Amino acid sequence: MAYRWVLIVLLAAMFQPATLDAQTYSQTRPVPQTTNRAVLGRLALEREIHERFAIGFDRELHGRWKEAAAEFTRILSLRPREPQGSTACYDLGLAQAQMGAYDAASASFNAAINRDDGFIAARANLVSVDLLRNDLGSARRDADDLIARVPASSRALYEHGIVALDNNDAQAALRDFGVLLSRDPSYAIGRYDFALAEIAAGRLDDAERELRSALTLVPTFARARFALGAVLLRQGKRGQARTAFDQAARDANDLTLRNLAASMGQSF
Amino acid sequence: MVRSRPLVVMLVAVVLMIVGMGLARAAASEFRGLASMQVAPSSIPTLLGPIDQSGRTGWDCVPEKTAISEHGKDAGLPDDAGR
Numbered sequence: 001m002a003y004r005w006v007l008i009v010l011l012a013a014m015f016q017p018a019t020l021d022a023q024t025y026s027q028t029r030p031v032p033q034t035t036n037r038a039v040l041g042r043l044a045l046e047r048e049i050h051e052r053f054a055i056g057f058d059r060e061l062h063g064r065w066k067e068a069a070a071e072f073t074r075i076l077s078l079r080p081r082e083p084q085g086s087t088a089c090y091d092l093g094l095a096q097a098q099m100g101a102y103d104a105a106s107a108s109f110n111a112a113i114n115r116d117d118g119f120i121a122a123r124a125n126l127v128s129v130d131l132l133r134n135d136l137g138s139a140r141r142d143a144d145d146l147i148a149r150v151p152a153s154s155r156a157l158y159e160h161g162i163v164a165l166d167n168n169d170a171q172a173a174l175r176d177f178g179v180l181l182s183r184d185p186s187y188a189i190g191r192y193d194f195a196l197a198e199i200a201a202g203r204l205d206d207a208e209r210e211l212r213s214a215l216t217l218v219p220t221f222a223r224a225r226f227a228l229g230a231v232l233l234r235q236g237k238r239g240q241a242r243t244a245f246d247q248a249a250r251d252a253n254d255l256t257l258r259n260l261a262a263s264m265g266q267s268f
Numbered sequence: 269m270v271r272s273r274p275l276v277v278m279l280v281a282v283v284l285m286i287v288g289m290g291l292a293r294a295a296a297s298e299f300r301g302l303a304s305m306q307v308a309p310s311s312i313p314t315l316l317g318p319i320d321q322s323g324r325t326g327w328d329c330v331p332e333k334t335a336i337s338e339h340g341k342d343a344g345l346p347d348d349a350g351r
Binding site: 049050053054056057060061068082083084086087090091094097098116119120121123124125128129131132150152153154155156158159162165166180183184187188189190192193196199214217218221223224226227230 | 307308309310312313315316317318319320321322323324325326329331332334335336337338339340341342343344345346347348349
């Protein structure tokens, strides 16, 4: 009798894994439960959107922007629902920006925002594209919109600060980079941008101190070294300025900056 | 006529000196301007990456989280100071 019970338990244990496997297996392509032409058409459309999204996303991950753009353009022609609509606009904008089609990218990111007002990634990329297009007016407006929605976001503060510097708005740039630096005082690029804001505000001594701080953090920061040379030159410290330009010429990887720093060091 | 020659030479020297000083000042100003022009803000952050069809509110949407992050290190800000 006991032998029979052991056999039953063993048989039950043998079949248990198969049961578990069957439970976790997902049916990715459900069979339509209808023969209605309209319903079948809608299901086919949703399937096409789903498949094209998977392909487009994969192409973007692999930097195949042209193929990705074709997929997302097709998806948008199928009038997807949300969140697929705004996401397709976003992904299309990303592909267009990577291909250098900045006007088209701007239109796509704007379309994403029109469909989903709270789409912060689209807003952040839109500001970057505005700057790449050198459209300072739009950059200003879009950066203001971005920071109004996420005032604590580090990326929003950085982009708003860069736009402020490009627009010679020293006070806004000082505020934005000041907040960034209060969170991360060791961010050398933030110190450099803060120094540029101080230069724009006419505070050359503060700018010099800030640039020296940035250079303490990253001694080979050639752009900061060059900016220090420019500040020292404006302060009339020609000898120190020449030393800074010479050092910038040695540290710079960027050929333009290296040549400019070298010629500045030799010209006075 | 002969007596006025030293005066003319002196006048020419003064004019040349003034022109020279003006040129030097203009050159110095040009250098300062050139240096200031090249002091450009840091680079634009790289674009946030693709989002799959579950959208920005989907599970673990990295671009949206990066855009919102309060921490500089998670915000994908430029970090090319030493390059």
